[in-house]
Amino acid sequence: MCWRLSAVFVAALLASPRSSSADTYVLSDDGGLGRDFDGIGGLSGGGATSRLLVNYPEPHRSQILDYLFKPNFGASLHILKVEIGGDGQTTDGTEPSHMHYEDDENYFRGYEWWLMKEAKKRNPDIVLTALPWSFPGWLGHGKDWPYDFPDVTANYVVKWILGAKKYHDLHIQYVGIWNERNFDVKYIKLLRYTLDKSGLEEVRIIASDNLWEPIAQSLLLDPELSGAVDVIGAHYPGTVTVPQALKTLKKLWASEDYSTYNDAMGAGCWARILNQNYVNGQMTSTISWNLVASYYEELPFGRCGLMTAQEPWSGNYVVSPPIWITAHTTQFTQPGWTYLRTVGHLAQGGSYVALTDGKGNLTVVIETMTHDHSACIRPPLPAFNLTSQTATFNLRGSFASIKELQVWRSQFNFKTQKPSFFEKLTAVKLVNGSFTLDLAEDEVYTLTTVTTGRKGSYADPPPSARFPKAYKDNFDVQDPPFSEAPNFADQTGVFEYFVNTTDPGPHVFTMRQVVTQRPVTWTADADQTISVIGDYKWQNLSVTCDVFMENVKNGGIFVAARVSKGGQDVRRAKGVFFWVFVNGTYKVTSDIGGQAVLAEGKSGTEAFTWYTLSLTVEGQKATGMLNGKVLWTNSVQLQPPNGWAAIGTASFELAQFDNFSVVAE
Ligand SMILES: *[C@@H]1O[C@H](CO)[C@@H](O)[C@H](O)[C@H]1NC(C)=O
Numbered sequence: 001m002c003w004r005l006s007a008v009f010v011a012a013l014l015a016s017p018r019s020s021s022a023d024t025y026v027l028s029d030d031g032g033l034g035r036d037f038d039g040i041g042g043l044s045g046g047g048a049t050s051r052l053l054v055n056y057p058e059p060h061r062s063q064i065l066d067y068l069f070k071p072n073f074g075a076s077l078h079i080l081k082v083e084i085g086g087d088g089q090t091t092d093g094t095e096p097s098h099m100h101y102e103d104d105e106n107y108f109r110g111y112e113w114w115l116m117k118e119a120k121k122r123n124p125d126i127v128l129t130a131l132p133w134s135f136p137g138w139l140g141h142g143k144d145w146p147y148d149f150p151d152v153t154a155n156y157v158v159k160w161i162l163g164a165k166k167y168h169d170l171h172i173q174y175v176g177i178w179n180e181r182n183f184d185v186k187y188i189k190l191l192r193y194t195l196d197k198s199g200l201e202e203v204r205i206i207a208s209d210n211l212w213e214p215i216a217q218s219l220l221l222d223p224e225l226s227g228a229v230d231v232i233g234a235h236y237p238g239t240v241t242v243p244q245a246l247k248t249l250k251k252l253w254a255s256e257d258y259s260t261y262n263d264a265m266g267a268g269c270w271a272r273i274l275n276q277n278y279v280n281g282q283m284t285s286t287i288s289w290n291l292v293a294s295y296y297e298e299l300p301f302g303r304c305g306l307m308t309a310q311e312p313w314s315g316n317y318v319v320s321p322p323i324w325i326t327a328h329t330t331q332f333t334q335p336g337w338t339y340l341r342t343v344g345h346l347a348q349g350g351s352y353v354a355l356t357d358g359k360g361n362l363t364v365v366i367e368t369m370t371h372d373h374s375a376c377i378r379p380p381l382p383a384f385n386l387t388s389q390t391a392t393f394n395l396r397g398s399f400a401s402i403k404e405l406q407v408w409r410s411q412f413n414f415k416t417q418k419p420s421f422f423e424k425l426t427a428v429k430l431v432n433g434s435f436t437l438d439l440a441e442d443e444v445y446t447l448t449t450v451t452t453g454r455k456g457s458y459a460d461p462p463p464s465a466r467f468p469k470a471y472k473d474n475f476d477v478q479d480p481p482f483s484e485a486p487n488f489a490d491q492t493g494v495f496e497y498f499v500n501t502t503d504p505g506p507h508v509f510t511m512r513q514v515v516t517q518r519p520v521t522w523t524a525d526a527d528q529t530i531s532v533i534g535d536y537k538w539q540n541l542s543v544t545c546d547v548f549m550e551n552v553k554n555g556g557i558f559v560a561a562r563v564s565k566g567g568q569d570v571r572r573a574k575g576v577f578f579w580v581f582v583n584g585t586y587k588v589t590s591d592i593g594g595q596a597v598l599a600e601g602k603s604g605t606e607a608f609t610w611y612t613l614s615l616t617v618e619g620q621k622a623t624g625m626l627n628g629k630v631l632w633t634n635s636v637q638l639q640p641p642n643g644w645a646a647i648g649t650a651s652f653e654l655a656q657f658d659n660f661s662v663v664a665e
Pocket residue numbers: 359360361449450451452
């Protein structure tokens with residue numbers, strides 16, 4: 001075992017014989033309390049993980065938001081962490097920057113503003129935290145690095161925080177550095193300075209959303225840096241921290257964790273780390289990547305959210321088990337509560353934590369997740385044994401006089417496959433401040449003085465359905481509620497609603513690709529821009545779209561079918577890509593990179609002219625049409641022979657799209 005046994009655990013072991021008879025544990029504030037609790041959260045972004053949520057019809061969209069944020073209802077999250085969009089690919093898509101260009105500022109792009117407001121509507125006390133993954137290209141001056149001009153980067157991030165306040169009345173309480181990348185000491189100090197100078201002294205800095213050691217070591221050596229940073233945030237810490245991090249006396253957070261498929265095993269992972277991140281690692285906040293799985297399931301890390309809402313076209317969503325595991329902690333604690341020192345491991349495996357509001361309330365969360373039912377996606381879980389056991393808890397100190405505790409239980413029941421999550425049991429009466437539980441394998445218990453817990457529910461959502469086989473969008477929306485058109489999932493570049501006010505004929509309202517320079521990337525963006533849409537299972541389909549190239553020099557634009565990859569794998573996307581270029585040529589390729597050429601020839605296409613492109617694939621045959629006339633036919637053999645429909649451009653360049661339609665077999 002890699003755990004260090006806590007003093008209390010050792011005391012419990014010494015005090016009670018290690019046998020099948022009851023092991024006893026003391027819960028007490030005699031001798032002081034542990035660390036302040038900062039809350040349990042979900043992360044929207046990193047990237048584009050809430051993309052499809054915004055397109056849900058009501059009332060389903062509000063119901064999903066209630067399951068996530070409404071107090072005493074579902075996950076009742078304490079913290080919402082969002083991505084500061086940077087125009088780059090950040091795992092499952094791109095999110096737009098508030099500054100695509102150096103002289104550009106817009107605080108109404110994307111959906112994170114909306115999501116934060118919806119969260120706050122439900123829970124006015126929700127803690128908001130934000131972090132950049134990628135940055136627009138201008139900020140790197142052509143380099144894939146944001147720290148050569150740290151003052152520019154600090155200003156850029158602070159503008160976003162000021163924009164949140166000014167345009168949305170959203171107060172961001174914590175901001176991070178650069179997700180999972182090297183930090184720059186000069187930048188962190190400049191960020192602190194710029195926040196303070198901008199009247200944002202109350203915004204706290206988390207560093208560095210990566211590993212424990214490097215940042216902890218720097219904080220110990222540099223008092224000025226230490227003064228700038230409030231929280232050390234580590235990712236996927238495997239419930240443990242390091243001595244240097246403890247030595248800094250900073251708050252320690254698992255500022256990104258979980259990332260596991262959201263079935264019962266995923267919930268088992270979540271139950272174990274929510275307790276043990278504190279028991280083993282003194283972490284006082286755990287944030288789930290991601291908040292809600294609202295992206296096409298075939299993108300990387302499909303369904304790694306606390307619940308699933310990936311079908312806005314049907315309205316179907318799934319309140320997955322991690323929601324109820326979250327409720328075990330969130331509904332009975334709040335940021336500002338304090339952990340007791342008396343937390344630890346159970347003698348026969350599992351763990352318990354206890355928290356208090358300092359006013360007499362006590363919440364105890366116990367988990368007995370077995371090794372094989374609680375592994376997370378990373379890091380590897382060291383072996384441990386766990387058996388059913390009887391546990392007696394003795395309440396002492398200011399809790400000695402508690403007479404009754406509410407009881408909430410989840411039983412995973414992996415053998416029968418009939419789990420019961422977050423069930424309210426009869427309250428336990430305490431005798432002399434003591435209660436005893438028979439704990440089976442794979443259970444979670446909450447015992448609490450808080451009486452407001454509730455398992456919220458709505459009528460079942462509509463049944464699951466595939467993406468519609470006939471779909472069209474002409475982007476004719478006067479005041480779109482979001483900057484992007486429904487169901488399009490940008491994988492490189494950013495596609496936005498656009499209005500041309502200078503007598504453009506029929507194409508007043510279009511969709512425009514607006515990223516004109518390769519971003520400061522977080523992962524491997526393609527060299528082309530692309531937005532995917534539809535059903536990944538599609539094999540035989542026709543994609544039609546009006547296209548308009550604006551890059552006179554070497555512009556190009558495409559429609560595609562059977563696109564096989566997106567997210568951080570987008571550069572390796574295969575499919576059938578039909579391109580036309582401003583130099584009067586066309587090309588058909590089986591890769592997004594444009595290297596595997598199936599056909600090419602003359603098209604007569606040029607910039608600033610509208611064309612209708614049509615691509616039909618059926619079995620091994622593909623046909624391309626330009627303005628309704630067949631331009632080429634070819635045979636295609638693809639593995640996999642299915643995938644999304646897509647549109648995009650040949651480089652980071654302005655281009656427009658109109659009258660998109662897809663008909664699938
Ligand atoms: C516990 O919290 C509730 C609010 O949930 C509060 O009304 C009560 O006074 C607190 N204290 C005790 C001892 O229950």
